[in-house]
Amino acid sequence: MTPEEQDLIMDLAVGLGDGPTRTLDEVLAHFGESDGGALALRLFQDAMERQDADDVEMALIVHGAADASVEEFLELLIELFPAEWHRGHEDIVSMLxxxxxxxxxxxxxxxxxxxxxxxxxxxxxxxxVKAIWALGGIPGPEAREALEGLRDAENEIIRENAVKQLARRRRAATG
Structure with a gap:
């Protein structure tokens, strides 16, 4: 992706002062797409192929601007998460x-x-912490067992959040 294309996509992001200065339709027209989810998918795949951290951020911006379904990106996000070469880990966990x-x-x-x-x-x-809260919202035994395994974590923050999520799940189940 060219620096100009990155600037175009960055204009979709809400900054500290003003709101977006571009519309999704303008970005889609530039890239020859009619669907924001399709463009985000294309950008993610291209960024992964080239291991381009900046372009992962651009794909995340397009995905958010398009309000695209996360479900269709599930396998891609699971594959992308552990890669060291990008900086989108927190966003990926939030999406998952x-x-x-x-x-x-x-x-x-x-x-x-x-x-x-x-x-x-x-x-x-x-x-x-984001991952623990996400686990807390997943029904079923897999997530509960994962949280139970984190109750004994060395890190106090992880332990405390796992305990909180287990308590929240118990309250939700009883009532």
Whole structure:
């Protein structure tokens, strides 16, 4: 993707001051697409093939602007998550969390144990916390067992959040 195309997509993002300065239709027209989900998928696949971290961010922006379904991106996101070469790990965990799917459990568990190099500074373990909250929203035994396994984690933040999610699941089940 050219720097001009990245700028075009960045104009879809809401900045600190003003809102978006481009419409999704303008971006779609530039790329010769009529569907934002299809463009996001194409951008993700291209970014993965070239291992381009900036283009993963562009694909995430297009996906969000298009309000595309996450379900159709599930396998791609699961494959993309553990790659060290990008910086979209937190966004991917957030997207997977919206699915409430047992298929996401292994990836979410990985997100509680692994700290990508670009997040090494984060003592609050935001990635892990997002993953734990996502696990808390997934019905079924796989997610419950994953949370139970995190109750004994070495990291206090992970332990506390796992306990909170298990308690929340119990409250929801009883009532």
């Amino acid at each position: 969390g919206t699915l409430h799917s047992p298929r996401t459990v292994p990836t979410l568990v990985l997100a509680t144990r692994w700290v990508p190099e670009h997040l090494d500074f984060d003592d609050c373990r935001a990635l892990a």
